[in-house]
Amino acid sequence: MRLNEHPVLKFKRGREVTIYFNGQPVKAYEGEPIAAALHAAGIKVLNYSANEKRPRGLFCAIGKCSSCLMIVNGIPNVRTCITLVEDGMRIEPQRGKAKLPKEAKPPEFRDAKVVKADIVVIGGGPAGLMAAIHAADAGASVVLLDENPMLGGQLVKQTHKFFGKREQFAGVRGVEIAKILEKEVRKRDNIEVFLETSAVGIFQEGDEKLVLGVRKNKELIEFRGRALIVATGAMEKMIPFENNDLPGIYGAGAIQTLMNTYGVKPGDRVLIVGAGNVGLILAYQLVQAGVEVEAIVEAMPKVGGYFVHAAKVRRLGIPILTRHTILRAEGKERVERAVIAQLDENWKPIPGTEKVFDVDVIALAVGLRPSIELLHQAGCQIRFVRELGGHVAVRDEWMETTVRGIFVAGDTAGIEEATTAMLEGKIAGIAAALRLGIAEESWVKEIERAQRDLEEFRSGPFGRHVAEGIRKLLAGVGENV
Amino acid sequence: MSEVPPYLQRGYITPEELFEIIPKPSEERLRARPVAVPECPQEIPCAPCREICPTSAISMPTPNDIPVVDYEKCIGCSLCVQICPGLAFFMVHYVGNKARITMPHELLPLPERGEEVVLLNRVGEPVGKGKVLTVVPREKTKGDTPIITVEVPIELAWEVRAVKVER
Numbered sequence: 001m002r003l004n005e006h007p008v009l010k011f012k013r014g015r016e017v018t019i020y021f022n023g024q025p026v027k028a029y030e031g032e033p034i035a036a037a038l039h040a041a042g043i044k045v046l047n048y049s050a051n052e053k054r055p056r057g058l059f060c061a062i063g064k065c066s067s068c069l070m071i072v073n074g075i076p077n078v079r080t081c082i083t084l085v086e087d088g089m090r091i092e093p094q095r096g097k098a099k100l101p102k103e104a105k106p107p108e109f110r111d112a113k114v115v116k117a118d119i120v121v122i123g124g125g126p127a128g129l130m131a132a133i134h135a136a137d138a139g140a141s142v143v144l145l146d147e148n149p150m151l152g153g154q155l156v157k158q159t160h161k162f163f164g165k166r167e168q169f170a171g172v173r174g175v176e177i178a179k180i181l182e183k184e185v186r187k188r189d190n191i192e193v194f195l196e197t198s199a200v201g202i203f204q205e206g207d208e209k210l211v212l213g214v215r216k217n218k219e220l221i222e223f224r225g226r227a228l229i230v231a232t233g234a235m236e237k238m239i240p241f242e243n244n245d246l247p248g249i250y251g252a253g254a255i256q257t258l259m260n261t262y263g264v265k266p267g268d269r270v271l272i273v274g275a276g277n278v279g280l281i282l283a284y285q286l287v288q289a290g291v292e293v294e295a296i297v298e299a300m301p302k303v304g305g306y307f308v309h310a311a312k313v314r315r316l317g318i319p320i321l322t323r324h325t326i327l328r329a330e331g332k333e334r335v336e337r338a339v340i341a342q343l344d345e346n347w348k349p350i351p352g353t354e355k356v357f358d359v360d361v362i363a364l365a366v367g368l369r370p371s372i373e374l375l376h377q378a379g380c381q382i383r384f385v386r387e388l389g390g391h392v393a394v395r396d397e398w399m400e401t402t403v404r405g406i407f408v409a410g411d412t413a414g415i416e417e418a419t420t421a422m423l424e425g426k427i428a429g430i431a432a433a434l435r436l437g438i439a440e441e442s443w444v445k446e447i448e449r450a451q452r453d454l455e456e457f458r459s460g461p462f463g464r465h466v467a468e469g470i471r472k473l474l475a476g477v478g479e480n481v
Numbered sequence: 482m483s484e485v486p487p488y489l490q491r492g493y494i495t496p497e498e499l500f501e502i503i504p505k506p507s508e509e510r511l512r513a514r515p516v517a518v519p520e521c522p523q524e525i526p527c528a529p530c531r532e533i534c535p536t537s538a539i540s541m542p543t544p545n546d547i548p549v550v551d552y553e554k555c556i557g558c559s560l561c562v563q564i565c566p567g568l569a570f571f572m573v574h575y576v577g578n579k580a581r582i583t584m585p586h587e588l589l590p591l592p593e594r595g596e597e598v599v600l601l602n603r604v605g606e607p608v609g610k611g612k613v614l615t616v617v618p619r620e621k622t623k624g625d626t627p628i629i630t631v632e633v634p635i636e637l638a639w640e641v642r643a644v645k646v647e648r
Contacts, residue, residue: 007589007627008619161566161624163527165544171529171564171624275492288588302489307523308567310492315643316588317605320492419526460524460545 002040003263007288008159008173011263017087033149034080034091035061035068036262044247044334046070046080047094055333057247061254062154063147063198064235064371069094074101078217081254082196084149112220117143117192119432120211120223122199122374123231125153126418127410129181130425131229131432132191134446138430138439142191143223145213147198150261151185152178153233153410155418157256159288160281163306164419164457174418175260197221202228202378202406209405227405227432230375231425234368234389234411239273242328248335252282252365259289267361271338272296273326277305279365283313294357297324297340299347306462327354329362338362368415375412379403387469388414394473398431398447399424407432414473416466420457423450486522493603494522496639506552506573511638515557515574515583519548520642521567530561530570533623559583563617564624572630573638580638581614583630591616591627592646599645600633608640609633 003011014030021043028037035046035058045055046068059067063082072078072091076098080091117140121132124146132144150156158174169177185191197215204210211223236251238244248267252274258264270286272279275298283293296313301323303310310320323343330337342353369390376382380393381402392414393401400407409428410421427450433439434447458467488494496505502522510516517538519530528544538554539561541547548561562570562583572583592598592613600609611633619627633641 005589007587007591008625161564161626163525163566165528166532170527171533171566173625176625290589302485303492306525306567307489307492307494308521308525308569310489311494311520311603311642312568314491314493315601315603315605317601322490456544457526459543460526462525463545 001265019089021091028085032262040264050096052096060251061257112222114222116224117141119227120225121229124151127421127425128231130422131429133184134426134429135433136188136190138433138443140433140438145194145197151182157260229407229428231410232371232412237367239366241326246329246335249362252278252363269359270361271357271359272363274365275303280305280309293318295319298322299325370412385469387465399428423454426450510552511575515572517561521569529564533560533564563622579632580635585626586629600641601643602640603642
């Protein structure tokens, strides 16, 4: 079902087109991904597991998992969450491992288009956008690529107002910040943007970093720069429970993408797992979209996110059950029920405390882990730092990794807030331009300012653990792990 | 974990818990004119309320400190209610045997001036009915959040924190 009215969003849809699911026409709008259009038509089963028995649906909705792979115009393994609809497209559910079409000829490497700039930025979220803007202002030419169809990263679905200081956009909604940053990027002649373009590998060739990109699933592009900023964000975590692969179980971010970016209702009744900021904010946004939230379950004995977010959903009548967890999902082809239970002091479910919720959606808001695959492949030193969300690249105070000329920023560098992602992006962008000898030395002051802002943001109880994680990382430069 | 304050276990704070953290405005002050009360007991990195306050009534030495309002300096302008990203500021004004509560309302439908609405407490339970006195649509606020002022029985002044529009 599509949303038309919303208290804080306006949905602008493109031209109406028709796509075909198993030969049946489905109404869609230009500018929306295939999976969103199918959801609007009530189609949630997108493919089947390797043994072809278990139905699977959308999970991350930002191109990071393989839960939405479908066969599009005869081509298998298409990530339908970030592939836009086109009139007349033929879409079929994928069953297990798909066979590649025999007649298709993959592009050859020597045909690849070459795009050069001083600095290549991978990722168009808050960190990547700020990195590009500041690198460009410091005098560098920049090319920015992102595999999603729009700039802004996760800002495009964040309808809540930001915290922090007003000079860091506090009091402004994430969706609005995305628009502001995109406008800034677009008005700079020395930034070139490539959307729907996936970075699939990083190589060193002489003085240059070579990033292999694939545009719209078919066109190979070689991005070359002397410095590289990786701002690829993070990936939703999954937790083990029975039937956790049923269609209707999503990462919290996927529901936000469907609902807030594309105006598609994820379902009618929702159970949320996780009372961190993401779970709490999601609950509020679901109510704003007219969806019922049955409860939020949280394994910890307290709300993990900001208290004010919890208060906001409690006064709308949504229970938050601390010391509770999900035991299983039930349903045939999609979620029909969720069974939860209370946890004892040892985090074990207490028999007899089970409760059943009739829901068609289960949202997992159980944390994020940094997307470091490209950094790993490029040979950056990686270290496990619990406080930063998992494995992260070792880096210095200028956000430079152990591979000279490769910088990180945002959630890729450690799970935190969009506010800190923007500050890190600013540092990485300027630092890369300084390293290349392009930026004037006076730009060092701007880095120091951003470092002070970061320190201030992280000085409270919520930022302290991140600060501790960063101390561990900085201490690890050059060390073997 | 034994130090977890009850409001973090439940997700809402009682007036008693709140007033152990910040002072309660005096009866006299509540009668004089609207006064801003922050329900923001946790140290989070956030400061727009302090930054927007035209009379510097909100003290917060660093953005991680909790906001404390100097009720004598507060002129009841509602800018903090409009800007607060946590929707945690409310204004309270005692008038006769009624209280006027100003709160954010980011849901559809937006009530209309004069409309009777269901009053909700901090856990979303209906506790009575009240009349909407003013509505400021989001386009006219400083923080992109619509705010409304509702008249409630005075004994519910510290209970009502949301409304439900029934049409």
